[in-house]
Amino acid sequence: MELRPDLQITVAVAQTIVDQAGCKGAVAAIARLHGGEIASVYGIGFVDAAHRPLVLKVYPDDLHWKMQKEMTVIGLIRDRLGxxxxxxxxxxxxxxxLGLNFIVMTRLDGSVxxxxxxxxAxxxxxxxxxxxxxxxxxxxxIPMEAFGYIGPKGIWTAHPTNHAYLTHQFQRKLAEFVERGGDAGVAGRIKAHVAERAGAVWRLHASGALSQ
Incomplete structure (x- = not known):
């Protein structure tokens, strides 16, 4: 799976993208920005220094749906954060x-x-x-309809509690560890260790020790 597509985007193409976004202004430069584990992130600067720069995010084709997920998440947090x-x-x-899904968004001031x-200090x-x-x-x-992974349109694989969701994720990732060549013996010991500790936590809950 190819992540962070390595595209050489020209100023002319960036100008077309900016025009499509409804922004007025001549593009001066486009360059890769720090960050992005899945999408490639570019900064778009303008000839007019007073024009605030923009951010272009380009998503790999194997994970093209991440674009819609980003839109969903930004919609969830809008006007809800300080x-x-x-x-x-x-x-x-x-x-x-670009041959790939992309988003253009405003760029926030700040440093890495x-x-x-x-x-x-x-x-x-x-x-x-x-x-x-x-x-x-x-x-x-932010309230959600269930516990689970946020997908393009909301929660995928909904679970009634956070414990149920995390248990599901743990089991899935442990199976994936073995499928990708991890030591099955190590996976078995991890599973047994977690099961033993989960039992201890359950006993504490049942005794009321964790509700004090």
Whole structure:
């Protein structure tokens, strides 16, 4: 499976994409940005420095549905977090311009924490992680119809509780570990270890020790 498509996007093509997104302005440059484990992420800059740059995300064909998932997630968090959320300007699944699905969105101001972390004092580092934690807290407070993996249109493989969902995911990933060549003996020991600890937690719940 090919991830992060390596496309050489010209300024002319970027201009066509920007025009499709309904943005006025002449494109000056397009360059790869830090990040993106699945999609390739590009920054689009303009000749007019006053024009805010945009972000282009291009999704691999094997995971083309991730584009719709991103739209779903941004729709879920819009106006529900205490921080700005990117606005999607266009989502194109025609494969006409790049041969792949892509999204154009607004770009938020900020810096990559990983590049700055070593320069921060302990108090500054703690403050940065607290700031990261606040929107994560808000994100997890958004009500959903069930527990499960968020797919293109909502929850896939819905489960009634978080425990049921995580148990399902654990079993699936452990099976995948073996299918991909992992040691079946190691997988068996992990499964037994988790089952033993799960039993201990259940006994604590039953005794009321964890409800205090």
């Amino acid at each position: 921080v700005p959320v990117p606005k999607i300007l266009v989502a194109d699944d025609s494969k006409r311009l 924490l990983g590049r700055l972390e070593s320069t921060l 302990p108090a500054q580092r703690a403050s940065a992680y607290a700031q990261i934690g606040r929107p994560l807290r808000d994100f997890h407070r």
